[in-house]
Amino acid sequence: MKSMSYYVIGVDMGATNIVCVLSSKDGEIITRDTSKTLGSEGKEKTISQIINSAKNVLKEGEKLGVSAKSILGMGIGGPGPINSDDGIIYIAPNIPGWINTSLAEELGNELELPVFLENDANAAALGEWWLGAGKGVNNLVLLTLGTGIGGGIIINGEILYGAGHVAGEIGHMVIKEGGLLCSCGNHGCLEAYTSAKSVVNRTLAEIKEGRKTLLTDIVDNRMEKITCKLVFDTAKKGDGLCKKIVEDTAKYLGTGIINIVNIINPQMVILGGGMAKAGDFFFDPIKEYVKEHAFNESTKGVKIVPAALGSNAGAIGAVAFVLKKKGLLNKADCFDSNIIELSET
Amino acid sequence: MKSMSYYVIGVDMGATNIVCVLSSKDGEIITRDTSKTLGSEGKEKTISQIINSAKNVLKEGEKLGVSAKSILGMGIGGPGPINSDDGIIYIAPNIPGWINTSLAEELGNELELPVFLENDANAAALGEWWLGAGKGVNNLVLLTLGTGIGGGIIINGEILYGAGHVAGEIGHMVIKEGGLLCSCGNHGCLEAYTSAKSVVNRTLAEIKEGRKTLLTDIVDNRMEKITCKLVFDTAKKGDGLCKKIVEDTAKYLGTGIINIVNIINPQMVILGGGMAKAGDFFFDPIKEYVKEHAFNESTKGVKIVPAALGSNAGAIGAVAFVLKKKGLLNKADCFDSNIIELSET
Numbered sequence: 001m002k003s004m005s006y007y008v009i010g011v012d013m014g015a016t017n018i019v020c021v022l023s024s025k026d027g028e029i030i031t032r033d034t035s036k037t038l039g040s041e042g043k044e045k046t047i048s049q050i051i052n053s054a055k056n057v058l059k060e061g062e063k064l065g066v067s068a069k070s071i072l073g074m075g076i077g078g079p080g081p082i083n084s085d086d087g088i089i090y091i092a093p094n095i096p097g098w099i100n101t102s103l104a105e106e107l108g109n110e111l112e113l114p115v116f117l118e119n120d121a122n123a124a125a126l127g128e129w130w131l132g133a134g135k136g137v138n139n140l141v142l143l144t145l146g147t148g149i150g151g152g153i154i155i156n157g158e159i160l161y162g163a164g165h166v167a168g169e170i171g172h173m174v175i176k177e178g179g180l181l182c183s184c185g186n187h188g189c190l191e192a193y194t195s196a197k198s199v200v201n202r203t204l205a206e207i208k209e210g211r212k213t214l215l216t217d218i219v220d221n222r223m224e225k226i227t228c229k230l231v232f233d234t235a236k237k238g239d240g241l242c243k244k245i246v247e248d249t250a251k252y253l254g255t256g257i258i259n260i261v262n263i264i265n266p267q268m269v270i271l272g273g274g275m276a277k278a279g280d281f282f283f284d285p286i287k288e289y290v291k292e293h294a295f296n297e298s299t300k301g302v303k304i305v306p307a308a309l310g311s312n313a314g315a316i317g318a319v320a321f322v323l324k325k326k327g328l329l330n331k332a333d334c335f336d337s338n339i340i341e342l343s344e345t
Numbered sequence: 346m347k348s349m350s351y352y353v354i355g356v357d358m359g360a361t362n363i364v365c366v367l368s369s370k371d372g373e374i375i376t377r378d379t380s381k382t383l384g385s386e387g388k389e390k391t392i393s394q395i396i397n398s399a400k401n402v403l404k405e406g407e408k409l410g411v412s413a414k415s416i417l418g419m420g421i422g423g424p425g426p427i428n429s430d431d432g433i434i435y436i437a438p439n440i441p442g443w444i445n446t447s448l449a450e451e452l453g454n455e456l457e458l459p460v461f462l463e464n465d466a467n468a469a470a471l472g473e474w475w476l477g478a479g480k481g482v483n484n485l486v487l488l489t490l491g492t493g494i495g496g497g498i499i500i501n502g503e504i505l506y507g508a509g510h511v512a513g514e515i516g517h518m519v520i521k522e523g524g525l526l527c528s529c530g531n532h533g534c535l536e537a538y539t540s541a542k543s544v545v546n547r548t549l550a551e552i553k554e555g556r557k558t559l560l561t562d563i564v565d566n567r568m569e570k571i572t573c574k575l576v577f578d579t580a581k582k583g584d585g586l587c588k589k590i591v592e593d594t595a596k597y598l599g600t601g602i603i604n605i606v607n608i609i610n611p612q613m614v615i616l617g618g619g620m621a622k623a624g625d626f627f628f629d630p631i632k633e634y635v636k637e638h639a640f641n642e643s644t645k646g647v648k649i650v651p652a653a654l655g656s657n658a659g660a661i662g663a664v665a666f667v668l669k670k671k672g673l674l675n676k677a678d679c680f681d682s683n684i685i686e687l688s689e690t
Binding site: 161177263266294 | 484505506508509512520533596597600603605607612
């Protein structure tokens, strides 16, 4: 018996880009539409961008034989905090006027489709769990290393929401009580040590203290040109200060991972975002730090891997979220996790 | 229609005491048997103590009209790490020769009852969830403040086990990277700052540095007489150093609680163990610290409360574990959690 073909629209509503995919029920991307997020033009503009993107993939899909009737719904990964039960984005920091917006309802009315809303980090975690680095791993944690540090936690194949739908704020875990000031106002948060911004800030602080580095020549003493990527690239060239900054970042991130593992005991920690593209050069010291400072067998055994879905993770995760909401995707659909070799980090 | 009466034996196999209760299906304690744990006399001695205790409550129960036929099974909370699926205690640090013991099977054969084994902190969390401070709260975390720091996590009315059955090692969360040495070998763990032992160690370190305190007179300069309880009692008398130590302990514990809340987002954090008996004197600064350093609404709203079941928590939790294993106790059986006022900490 052949199962019915159906399709889902998945949207990643990011601060920089809106990524919209039309996906088969198996996660095959039929067509894709992306645009720069024009957040500064306000809420209505962003909403109309999402609607246009959805209409584009629907039109393109129709040309490829995907009928409107076979579209199950639309999922959106958006900036948190979000209550995925009621489809409201409470606040979108980069979009003026975005307060308590019933996005799911508005889009649903316009597109005449069921629309489901999820926090972007949760959506990305779901995407990696379904078809990415965590395929078949039902207990995993995703960390997105960007301007800030996001987190999504999957337990027994389900997103961990917590009592108030705000679980997974991993970036604001304190790893150094009394340490560096974080954007949240607290001191010593993981984000204050491991975000792209903090990598740059820690580098600048060392330069200010007179530490020599190739960086100053590379940016021709225009310090505002120093980026996280540049620090990593210069570390790869062997620059002493940049190497130290990368090693410190690995140590801090390793500390956060140890905490996650001691508390939640997942099988896998997936690192996404720009910094996670640095490869073994960055992953090796993280793994080594976790191994050396681990408390128990579980910490020693956890896999630490880069995300696999790249810029599609959020949109694919939004598709997975719709399938889950419709009861079409559960733990059992995924490959069993016994492949994980606990002896290997 | 009157539902059938049945009963469960619950055992807390602690390092100091063995507490054994015969309980009704509603958690009413019919009879109770306790004895000092003779761990130093080896594994077989401890097992025979548990058997004797169980036989005592069965005999006493029979006198009170509880027939052997109405006993559903026995639950045991024991020292971790434990795999509750296979009923093995891998290692009991205070009992010589205790390696990979199939305790559930051994006891089951002897008592001719189904026996279920659970980690002691998980059992205590389950007890507090069922009938204690967390009654009706389906998302909670229990921290036991003793010689070490134990943890049990309940999510949606179920224990969080994690992939390798070792979730909830909250005491080994790092709150101060590069900080005090912990018994686990790592630096800066919550346990290294907030266990009873660490309270004493931090006090001794300050005295060694020349800090004046009433303590030295109270113990007549015999520093080995300083206990955690004495530090707390002397703080209540207004001693400057002891007050500082208690305040620092509240700050460190508050940091750990902030991390738990940011990652897991429970409705309630329950503090058990000796230190938690200090009352508002200790709880007020913890709540204040969490409130002041909180990241989000969720952290601000979490209830921080003392455990309610005292020395029965583990045994009652072991009873709850048996009822859960038999499918007789689930989330819906508990009172709804909407009573929690999120504005109040």
